[in-house]
Amino acid sequence: MPSQENIADLLISCPEKPGIISTVSNFLLEHDANIIHFDQNTTDPSAGMLFMRISFELKDIDSAYGQLEEDLNTMAKDYAMDWQLNSKKKRKRMAIFVSKEGHCLKELLLRWESGEIPVDIPMVISNHDDLRDEVERYGIPYYHIPLNHGTKAQAEEKALELMKGNVDFIVLARYMQILTPEFVSIYPNQIINIHHSFLPAFVGANPYVKAFNRGVKLIGATAHYVTDDLDEGPIIEQDVTRVNHRSTAEDLKISGRHVEKQVLATAVSWHVENKVLVHGNKTILFT
Amino acid sequence: MPSQENIADLLISCPEKPGIISTVSNFLLEHDANIIHFDQNTTDPSAGMLFMRISFELKDIDSAYGQLEEDLNTMAKDYAMDWQLNSKKKRKRMAIFVSKEGHCLKELLLRWESGEIPVDIPMVISNHDDLRDEVERYGIPYYHIPLNHGTKAQAEEKALELMKGNVDFIVLARYMQILTPEFVSIYPNQIINIHHSFLPAFVGANPYVKAFNRGVKLIGATAHYVTDDLDEGPIIEQDVTRVNHRSTAEDLKISGRHVEKQVLATAVSWHVENKVLVHGNKTILFT
Amino acid sequence: MPSQENIADLLISCPEKPGIISTVSNFLLEHDANIIHFDQNTTDPSAGMLFMRISFELKDIDSAYGQLEEDLNTMAKDYAMDWQLNSKKKRKRMAIFVSKEGHCLKELLLRWESGEIPVDIPMVISNHDDLRDEVERYGIPYYHIPLNHGTKAQAEEKALELMKGNVDFIVLARYMQILTPEFVSIYPNQIINIHHSFLPAFVGANPYVKAFNRGVKLIGATAHYVTDDLDEGPIIEQDVTRVNHRSTAEDLKISGRHVEKQVLATAVSWHVENKVLVHGNKTILFT
């Protein structure tokens, strides 16, 4: 397989128009890009939206990058394209927000440490100080920003300041606070949350207690982008695990943890590998 | 393994009290029953509810049955027991209610034909005539009872008359009508419905359209006992299948069919094999 | 979505060479084809094999078809391409081979009847007469070709004669006979078998007994293309289901049936929808 050094991913969304695929593949050929994966989808080939993900290899990608972006802009105008170009050389920077429960955080750190999730983690931010040691032993800065009902605005201000210019996306790894619309608007489709239920079942707080009371036979977890509508953002990944009538609400919580960490880590991997496009309230996954 | 002929299942629910398990096992020993499986559960060993399922073999079970029931009644009084005794020789009798979609019905018929679900099917009842051939070729009577808003009471009356003395439990195999509380009260915890979603997500009508609009990554099905609260009865079994962003609402419906028929058939099997106890709004499964 | 009438799927395998994707997309644009899905893969973008599946819409596809094929041939020569073009209008013709067990056959017939698998079934061939009624009630011809050790060659001869010109691919829906290399060579990668184990575990006969004896916790099924190496052909789909220590070998067989029919039906769907490419002893799936 090609060296990871010279690989980039191009994501495109645009209205359908005849010849787009030719145009894009010719564009890449003219720039000497060698296509590795080309995936395309449409909601309706005559009048819908078209989504593409193209991985390509380009020798000396660094020196070519500026021109490539410029030419993409020109092409994008003709086709009303939204596009993102991500070079594997330039890793995404992820901030992790946590409260007190560490299982999701730890799974992300393990997969980051092993190289499985190729991302940089410039900081972890928490409204509690509990998980500091867990984070600092990896050499990652840990910022404790305490929070109460009156101080949410200032706390978010402080977090935004720390992240400014250093963070591309945020993962809420069991962060038990609701973000303000102002905060969310600064990172549109760049905040990933893990909800500890199979949404839309058991929205809101205490899903395991609700699941226990309802007597469900499977419990689940949902990773989604955060929007202003609580628990209503575009779903990236979901999974479930089987429970039984012997399980207490506490057992559901423990079983749930393993699904949560797995689902969140998968969603983060896909986001990092540029495999997720958002359209309206849904995701298109190139997996 | 023992001959199926002389096997019976005893299901017991009662408040916890010291010595119950001894009492029950001694009772069976005195009646010369040979225990095959003994499963017991409790919500709280000092003050909760106790649930038991015991499979046993008893030579000449037919001649012993009457005395066994009488003695069970005596024991039950001392311990405030609810109990059911089911001999494998006496098959349960299942009525199937359908509307127009036949996939769940067909799966039940196949598993019945192969002997996998050891049940008798004295009749299929439908508000449409579409599935008559499918049913009659197995030699099973098919009753078409048309139905409109004004005639529901009469239609249910007619069905009850047909079933009287002939039917132990009812399976709603995609029967698209809501039963009246009067009807439900006649077969308490003896009506099994298949809901085409992973309840409590997407209660009510058109769950696949709702699931499509929400962009979920898994769709599911739920088999539950019918109560007066629509889609709120005790859950017997649930399962899910993975879908993707390419799936149309129609595709979800097709994928869903296979989960529905599998989940319903499993729930019916367990009911037939006396593996389900209902306590409040939950099921205890001896599986 | 576009009318299914004018849709075709183009499958291409060829050695990697710069510009192939441009060439193919330009080719389709010149022929006024409107691309719906474009999926491409490579084993190595500089020196490997490239695989493509393109679904496209073409007005008046019937009149354009001949020219399209001719031009594809020309393009194929330049790039050493293997290609298949399949119009949705021209349904594939599937022969089903069975022995005595009908569960896989019935699942295929149900999915065919509901339109879920868009295929024609010109005949079912069996070495037993048991399943005749099941097949004939759908109006599908059933041919009973008895078979013993001495008559395999003649039996295959007879089957080949019946199928000649009428059958595109064969499904062995629990056909308990090994085909001769001569027979297999006539339908290369066009014979789908269901093996009742999670291959390569439990190759050969009686996999459920072997699984029972080994005490596995999951049993599975494998759909694969038939080659001369028994149970070694390219795997199309696999799945598993959970069993437990209470399961007898007979229970495993029953649980297995449901996995078998599901896995085989899925594999057949993908084959019919032109979503499977074979390369060496592996399949590339465009699902």
Place this chain on the structure above:
Amino acid sequence: MPSQENIADLLISCPEKPGIISTVSNFLLEHDANIIHFDQNTTDPSAGMLFMRISFELKDIDSAYGQLEEDLNTMAKDYAMDWQLNSKKKRKRMAIFVSKEGHCLKELLLRWESGEIPVDIPMVISNHDDLRDEVERYGIPYYHIPLNHGTKAQAEEKALELMKGNVDFIVLARYMQILTPEFVSIYPNQIINIHHSFLPAFVGANPYVKAFNRGVKLIGATAHYVTDDLDEGPIIEQDVTRVNHRSTAEDLKISGRHVEKQVLATAVSWHVENKVLVHGNKTILFT
């Protein structure tokens, strides 16, 4: 639910004989034990083996323990019973053996730290020094015992010495060495290994490369007790995860890691909670 302090689990295997369940439940009643769960199984109720797991609560269990064991011994003689009695107060002591890969070790440590696996870990033993920091930060002793072909006997000797009187069972958390029959005989059915394949598929070394070459669609992991027959011991738990044709052998390895750690941690939980009985080459699970 009852306090965990006074709970014990009794596991019994014995040949079937009428009245055993009465005898055991009367025995517990006479000792003032309050039964929480009573699960029983048989291979054949007239002439097979019977397996029981009984959880019970006993006030002042510490002072009663000695007499209970003595009386169990007496009862056991009459019925040729094998039995184990495990008080929740007396935690099992688990040694973990590792080589260089840490994912299974880390999962076990996380579940131990969170209290999910109620076990003591007196030591980790390794033939490499790589994972020392990971272990010591939890305050667990880490012993590096280097190993080469000539020194296996001495290395095992050293390990046995360290464990003597301190260790109840051993977990091979990706320990890449084959233990000698002498070593295995000292811990019969007390050594749990994780094999990185869905056994019996891909026995031996490099299962992911073999799985890649065979083109399987699911990869798995198997936790089993170690016997002298390599990869042939009683299976405790198995699970699988889906892979696709885009996956490289390296990708399979990464996906496999998550199944491995989950399967091993589940098997260890069950072992610690006395939910596993071994009979011949199979396990009976009370889960």
